[in-house]
Amino acid sequence: MIPGFTSTGSKHPAALFGAGGDAPERMVRAEGCAVWDMKGRRYIDTTMALGAVSLGYGHPVVSAAVRKAVDDGTVGPLPPVLEAEVADRLGATNPIMESVRFFKTGAEAVAAAVRIARVEAGRDRIVTSGYQGWLDTFSDAVGVPAAVRGGRQSVPFNDVAALETAMGHGEPTAAIVVEPVVDGPPHEAWIAALNDARARTGALIVLDEIKTGLRLGPAGARRRYGFDADLVVMGKALGNGFPIAAVGGAEALMRAVTRTWISSTLATEFVSLAAADAVLRVYDREDVSGHIAAVGQRFSDGLVEIAAAHSSVIRSVKGIAEFCYLECATESVSTRLGAGCAARGVIFKRNAYNFMSLAHSEETVDDVLQVVGGVVAALAKEEAE
Numbered sequence: 001m002i003p004g005f006t007s008t009g010s011k012h013p014a015a016l017f018g019a020g021g022d023a024p025e026r027m028v029r030a031e032g033c034a035v036w037d038m039k040g041r042r043y044i045d046t047t048m049a050l051g052a053v054s055l056g057y058g059h060p061v062v063s064a065a066v067r068k069a070v071d072d073g074t075v076g077p078l079p080p081v082l083e084a085e086v087a088d089r090l091g092a093t094n095p096i097m098e099s100v101r102f103f104k105t106g107a108e109a110v111a112a113a114v115r116i117a118r119v120e121a122g123r124d125r126i127v128t129s130g131y132q133g134w135l136d137t138f139s140d141a142v143g144v145p146a147a148v149r150g151g152r153q154s155v156p157f158n159d160v161a162a163l164e165t166a167m168g169h170g171e172p173t174a175a176i177v178v179e180p181v182v183d184g185p186p187h188e189a190w191i192a193a194l195n196d197a198r199a200r201t202g203a204l205i206v207l208d209e210i211k212t213g214l215r216l217g218p219a220g221a222r223r224r225y226g227f228d229a230d231l232v233v234m235g236k237a238l239g240n241g242f243p244i245a246a247v248g249g250a251e252a253l254m255r256a257v258t259r260t261w262i263s264s265t266l267a268t269e270f271v272s273l274a275a276a277d278a279v280l281r282v283y284d285r286e287d288v289s290g291h292i293a294a295v296g297q298r299f300s301d302g303l304v305e306i307a308a309a310h311s312s313v314i315r316s317v318k319g320i321a322e323f324c325y326l327e328c329a330t331e332s333v334s335t336r337l338g339a340g341c342a343a344r345g346v347i348f349k350r351n352a353y354n355f356m357s358l359a360h361s362e363e364t365v366d367d368v369l370q371v372v373g374g375v376v377a378a379l380a381k382e383e384a385e
């Protein structure tokens, strides 16, 4: 009934476990970092809804705020007070977000950031690096018109030479849209080249912090690594599972939004704004990113040990402490790793990021590593036979 099985590609069984077997396909409930599938089986999860959840599933503060928003009627003819309050909170959390617009999805928000940059710069072309979502603005997929694709040039992450070539032809560029972390941290030379291209050409830097926002600290990857960002895009952790994303920047720059048309019927419903408000309150009160960094370090150190002990089947550990994965030697090893972990009660993403959260304790991490290590050891043995 659903072509392609699901509307979120990365949740397809093939993406998680490879084809076949008795791996879980659909779920019915989640709590903390545990999920229950349609057969009632319980799993520890390290995907955290593709990083959309950083406080844990069903966090009580978020759930209570959302219940109140539902009781308050959800939406109406006027923009809610909460919209301005959450914008204020975001600005206090991440000072670059002086002025903010809200959206429902990450891709929508990054597309809006590009529109704002184009209006401000009076230029069309964009240079991108990393993943920005499925929309035409960022995609080379079948069905995207060639004319749209032609307005964008993509450069590999951390590839300074490619960036310099892309920016060096004197083609006026509105924005360089970058993901701050792709399979590993940004190199200093990469950040310097981006910041230099911005200063030299007037292209704005749109920093896509959909995965890193909040998770890497209140001011995200921008602060940690030193990007001279003009616009920052947040999503995922901002709503802890509720659909909200935001674009923010200096007030004068964000005012460009009023010279074009960016608007969506449900951008200002109460529920997701209440979720974001609750998330920001929890981050204010607790050192969530500190916890995630600490358990993430334990998790990625454990994965590094597993990879080193079984280099015949695991090539490397990709990512950073807060989100990482095992790069398997072959597709077959990768699918058997995902399926093997699921058979032992752990949903461990086999070829893309596993995200730590406030709900992952050191003990949980150790339990997960025990399972992953056991499965990898068994795979290494099978491959040797």
Ligand SMILES: Cc1ncc(COP(=O)(O)O)c(C=O)c1O
Binding pocket: 050, 105, 106, 107, 108, 110, 130, 131, 132, 133, 134, 179, 208, 209, 210, 211, 235
């Ligand atoms: C860095 C980045 N940008 C944009 C997106 C798109 O967000 P969404 O899937 O909410 O549209 C994602 C989603 O994974 C992402 O990781």
